Amino acid sequence: MKKGQVYEGTIESVEFPNKGKVFLPDEDKTVIVKNGIPGQKVKFSVNKIRKGKAEGSILEVLRPSEVEIEPACTHFGQCGGCTYQNLPYEEQLKLKESQVKAMMDEAVDGDYVWEGIKPSPARQEYRNKMEFSFGDEYKDGPLALGMHKRGSFHDIVNVEGCRIVDEDYRKILACTLEYARNSGLPYYHRMRHTGYFRHLLVRKAVKTGEILIDVVTTSEYDFDGSFRGDKWADELLALPLDGKIAGILHTKNDSVADVVKDEGTDIVYGQDCFYEELLGLKFKITPFSFFQTNSLGAEVLYETVRAYIGETKDKVIFDLYSGTGTIAQILAPVAKRVVGVEIVEEAVEAAKENAAWNGLDNCTFWAGDVLKVIDGLGEVPDLIVLDPPRDGVHPKALEKITNFGVEKIVYIACKPTSLARDLEMMQGRGYRVERMACVDLFPGTVHIETVALLTRKKDVERIDIEMTVDKEDVTEKATYQKIKEYVKEKYGLNVHTKYIAEVKRKHGLPMHDAPNRVDVPKRAYLGCPEEKVKAIEDALRYYNIII
Numbered sequence: 072m073k074k075g076q077v078y079e080g081t082i083e084s085v086e087f088p089n090k091g092k093v094f095l096p097d098e099d100k101t102v103i104v105k106n107g108i109p110g111q112k113v114k115f116s117v118n119k120i121r122k123g124k125a126e127g128s129i130l131e132v133l134r135p136s137e138v139e140i141e142p143a144c145t146h147f148g149q150c151g152g153c154t155y156q157n158l159p160y161e162e163q164l165k166l167k168e169s170q171v172k173a174m175m176d177e178a179v180d181g182d183y184v185w186e187g188i189k190p191s192p193a194r195q196e197y198r199n200k201m202e203f204s205f206g207d208e209y210k211d212g213p214l215a216l217g218m219h220k221r222g223s224f225h226d227i228v229n230v231e232g233c234r235i236v237d238e239d240y241r242k243i244l245a246c247t248l249e250y251a252r253n254s255g256l257p258y259y260h261r262m263r264h265t266g267y268f269r270h271l272l273v274r275k276a277v278k279t280g281e282i283l284i285d286v287v288t289t290s291e292y293d294f295d296g297s298f299r300g301d302k303w304a305d306e307l308l309a310l311p312l313d314g315k316i317a318g319i320l321h322t323k324n325d326s327v328a329d330v331v332k333d334e335g336t337d338i339v340y341g342q343d344c345f346y347e348e349l350l351g352l353k354f355k356i357t358p359f360s361f362f363q364t365n366s367l368g369a370e371v372l373y374e375t376v377r378a379y380i381g382e383t384k385d386k387v388i389f390d391l392y393s394g395t396g397t398i399a400q401i402l403a404p405v406a407k408r409v410v411g412v413e414i415v416e417e418a419v420e421a422a423k424e425n426a427a428w429n430g431l432d433n434c435t436f437w438a439g440d441v442l443k444v445i446d447g448l449g450e451v452p453d454l455i456v457l458d459p460p461r462d463g464v465h466p467k468a469l470e471k472i473t474n475f476g477v478e479k480i481v482y483i484a485c486k487p488t489s490l491a492r493d494l495e496m497m498q499g500r501g502y503r504v505e506r507m508a509c510v511d512l513f514p515g516t517v518h519i520e521t522v523a524l525l526t527r528k529k530d531v532e533r534i535d536i537e538m539t540v541d542k543e544d545v546t547e548k549a550t551y552q553k554i555k556e557y558v559k560e561k562y563g564l565n566v567h568t569k570y571i572a573e574v575k576r577k578h579g580l581p582m583h584d585a586p587n588r589v590d591v592p593k594r595a596y597l598g599c600p601e602e603k604v605k606a607i608e609d610a611l612r613y614y615n616i617i618i
């Protein structure tokens with residue numbers, strides 16, 4: 072088999088996210104062909120062979136799959152955004168569920184409850200955010216504004232008929248494209264690093280109907296003079312929209328990276344935020360802060376998280392990777408306290424404001440990298456919710472998270488491959504997967520959210536003592552001194568030896584006066600105050616005595 076060779080074959084299955092498998096009997100080889108659906112007979116060319124593995128790209132669909140339908144979107148196939156518009160929604164769900172389930176069956180040790188896939192309440196026009204790119208339709212062609220063409224680095228497909236956003240987006244897109252074309256200014260060329268127009272960001276709340284529009288350009292031309300940004304805003308404001316424009320913005324971005332980056336945002340009209348409602352709570356959303364892109368689907372996702380976390384009364388919950396604090400605030404009304412950690416400061420500020428609006432005074436939000444701040448929060452959680460970005464949790468952060476030894480962790484993953492990798496480490500550190508479900512927030516596309524409930528294994532303390540702690544060290548009186556110093560320094564608390572003994576007993580740890588008795592009878596309850604129990608537990612984790 073050589074690069075450039077053309078073959079025909081049938082896609083037997085599709086692995087997450089879009090890896091179709093075609094077996095070629097004559098070559099006795101399976102080739103990965105991207106972006107097809109199971110059952111399609113395709114003609115493809117081989118474009119990569121590495122370490123004996125071959126990849127190809129589809130040139131033509133010779134015979135459709137039996138379940139295939141006419142896609143509602145006229146850009147389907149050309150636009151790189153959607154992959155499954157040609158499958159009935161039920162089939163999309165089946166395919167995504169089987170992909171994730173197969174991956175999880177491999178990643179999970181032992182039995183777990185698979186709860187299937189929950190559909191998105193809206194199957195079309197469900198997105199509350201879209202980032203469109205400027206470019207040309209083809210080399211040196213007219214200015215275009217839309218999505219990247221499938222498989223192309225440069226070409227942009229105008230997506231005036233896009234079905235995953237509603238009519239308001241389509242009107243805003245068409246208006247901006249026409250205005251930009253008439254301005255005669257060039258798009259930003261990603262290889263030459265010259266030009267002006269980069270992206271158009273549109274966000275629209277499903278519940279409040281508020282719309283935020285942001286054009287992202289370089290500073291090569293003058294927004295007011297050359298582009299006449301005020302006139303663009305007038306044209307947008309004159310559009311007959313269902314929703315209401317809350318703000319029109321201009322963001323400058325001169326960086327060479329091809330991402331929407333905020334290097335300064337000016338308000339052209341209205342305000343630089345808008346509001347959405349989820350499960351009866353109100354959320355302020357700023358242009359660049361994370362918010363689930365399918366509001367109705369997000370409600371299903373957060374309901375699942377709430378059900379998985381279970382009883383939260385009198386519990387301290389950590390919401391790690393908290394964005395604008397949605398999960399924290401959904402859990403706060405029935406928890407003792409919720410602590411959110413998020414790296415984007417703007418999102419943290421919004422989270423604080425949101426909590427105040429929603430009348431929640433038991434939420435605290437910290438700005439910073441989970442890895443760096445998690446052990447300096449001065450709190451010990453009872454439960455943890457993790458909703459990391461696509462790459463999952465940094466291994467060192469995961470180590471610290473599991474070190475808290477909480478009873479339950481709920482992990483929300485937008486990329487199941489990252490979850491599968493992180494599960495391996497979490498299972499190795501004393502957790503077991505209880506249940507899992509998928510929630511489809513992205514109909515028509517390959518993406519899917521997966522939620523996993525992990526609980527701490529009952530016998531983990533003892534296993535870990537043997538694995539990580541030298542018995543001498545745990546039983547030595549010197550350890551008591553180390554724990555006292557740690558608690559004093561970190562929490563400003565003095566703890567008596569009898570309290571340390573009480574907490575050790577709670578965890579079934581050997582006592583210094585009875586080194587061979589791990590299961591010390593639960594005799595005296597000495598009344599160690601709860602904050603000291605938590606502080607001592609933190610110290611025990613710090614010294615790897617419990618996890």
Ligand SMILES: C[S@@+](CC[C@H](N)C(=O)[O-])C[C@H]1O[C@@H](n2cnc3c(N)ncnc32)[C@H](O)[C@@H]1O
Binds near residue numbers: 393394395412440458
């Ligand atoms: C998938 S989002 C989840 C947001 C939130 N839980 C929600 O449902 O809206 C992941 C969030 O993690 C944040 N993030 C990424 N890396 C981070 C890090 N190292 N430490 C803290 N937050 C991070 C991102 O800014 C983003 O807001």
